[in-house]
Amino acid sequence: MTTLNISNKILNWYDNNKRDLPWRHPKSKEQSHYYTLISEFMLQQTQVKTVIPYFKKFVYEIPNINSLSEVDDRKLLKLWEGLGYYSRAKNLKRTAKLILKRTKKHLLPDTLKDLKELPGIGDYTSRAILALEYNRKVIPLDGNIERLIKRIFYLRKINEIKKENLMLKTHLLGYSSRQRDYVQALMELGSLICKPSDPLCNNCPINNKCASFKLKDFKILKKIKSNKVKYFKADIYCSKEKTFLIKNNKFNFLKNLLIFPMNEIKAIEYNSSKSKKFQIKISNMNMKILINKNNKIPNKKGTIVNYNKIGNAIIPSFTKKIFNVALSQ
């Protein structure tokens, strides 16, 4: 057997192990660009498994960049319901409009600068598009590849894991004339083999090149995230199978989406209350919520939702969870 270099080993592994994902079967160049655009937006901060059903439904309902650019906002949001980070949906439509306006083609821009000017397309997505759609010799640095790099080069010090250094190190892994497949191979390897915990090193095609494998130390240095605790009281109105929600214009999270009427309260009020308590994390905030349950639907401005039949209402998972807690008592 001939000795393969590192990128060929990774590609070889990918050819035999790649997942069959719906955005990997475009029927034309235009569709390839469109599938990449939609899937990459959905995959931002969201795992593949979660994205698959959303992607399928989305491209069925909104099949190309033209229809995306003029889709009704409610329809768009309904297709995004439950996926989270709802500004992605708005940015996606704005991006579609800008692409049509600027290029008059149903294709994505082909330079880093032009891509990054589009809303919702940052460092990672622009590089992903260049590699996937233009076979450009760039490597997008997503969470999977970042972990792979940290393990291969055994990066353990803060200054070693700075983004610029990680970018330089990714390039030491080399390129391929099949860059489209190569970057997907790297991400797939990170996701399926070089997992955050208990990596499957025995199945890794490049374990002999991996410093962490040699040292048998697979720890990853993670960023420290803030985790603020805030206290709220939520008014849950339940009458038969109906409940009362309002459009959120008050808090920065879940803007313009349906939530229960809520107020921020002091820790003392929360701690001294005997009402049902519920803890939920949203974004980087740790919310502690008092459930204030009422039987009557108030005569105030809002939206009455039948929770057995949600219909056209767009309800974020956050609200649905509070719902279930309130009902379960």
Add this chain to the structure above:
DNA sequence: TGTCCACGTCT
């Protein structure tokens, strides 16, 4: 059930 983790962009 609660707690922790994974996952890019924008400002």
Add this chain to the structure above:
DNA sequence: AAGACGTGGAC
């Protein structure tokens, strides 16, 4: 440039 932005899954 640190913090805001959501959700699902594993244990």
